[in-house]
Amino acid sequence: MNPINRTCLQELLQCKLLRLDAEFGNASGFFSASKSGIDSFDANLPTQTIEYEGRITGAQLKINDSITIAAQEFTRSTKFVAQQDSNLFDFVSRFVVLSNDRAASIASEKIEHRCRNIYHQHAVNSATVPIGNKGFLHFSDTNTTGHQLFERVFYVRDESIEPNGMKRWIVHHRLIVKQETANLIVRCCYPRFEGPAPFQKIIPNTIKKKLFRIRETKNPNFPFMAVGESLLSSNHQVFIGTKIKLIND
Structure with a gap:
């Protein structure tokens, strides 16, 4: 078969x-x-x-x-x-x-x-x-x-x-x-630099919310995306x- x-x-x-x-x-x-x-x-x-x-x-x-x-x-x-x-x-x-x-x-x-x-x-x-x-x-x-x-x-x-x-x-x-409830963090998604963006504290939370999961929901090739972190003890x-x-x- x-x-x-x-x-x-x-x-x-x-x-x-x-x-x-x-x-x-x-x-x-x-x-x-x-x-x-x-x-x-x-x-x-x-x-x-x-x-x-x-x-x-x-x-x-x-x-x-x-x-x-x-x-x-x-x-x-x-x-x-x-x-x-x-x-x-x-x-x-x-x-x-x-x-x-x-x-x-x-x-x-x-x-x-x-x-x-x-x-x-x-x-x-x-x-x-x-x-x-x-x-x-x-x-x-x-x-x-x-x-x-x-x-x-x-x-x-x-x-x-x-x-x-x-x-x-x-x-x-x-x-x-x-x-x-999560701590929102903006990530760089370039092939040469992937990870948390610098200067997180000066990025407004309103921007972080707009970028939350943006590569998942709208544009897989967008160069930035915000994710959230919560603590698991x-x-x-x-x-x-x-x-x-x-x-x-």
């Missing part, structure tokens, strides 16, 4: 039409398990857990990531535990999904894949994206426990096209700072629970 016609979740993982990652970030940068060389899940095992630590400037977290796979659905439990007082922008249970040319949906919004790389983010409990040639993945929240300074959201992003013509979707089940933990159901069209 052609890999893009697979009708079982384990097979979709095996042929990499569905890939998993975990991330967290702040104004200094972000940690990605896959980009840090952390071994991914074994797609041949129905139940498994991996555990590792991630560090960026200003944050150190232990991540415990578990999945249980069945034929048509699987559950994922991703726990982040602060190993020190950590300033954070977000925590992410990340999914990369490949499909042919069909639309995704979130919060009654239909999203065509146009390689715009826009974050269609909503404070909702579910999102749906196509996978392979004919199936859909329905993502839903299961008992996520966060923090009063962070909001629980999903987003869908139409990132790019693979060399074989498949559309690359990004789905984030995310805990992100609440803008109204040492030993505090947050948990992102996700259920993924395969719907064969």
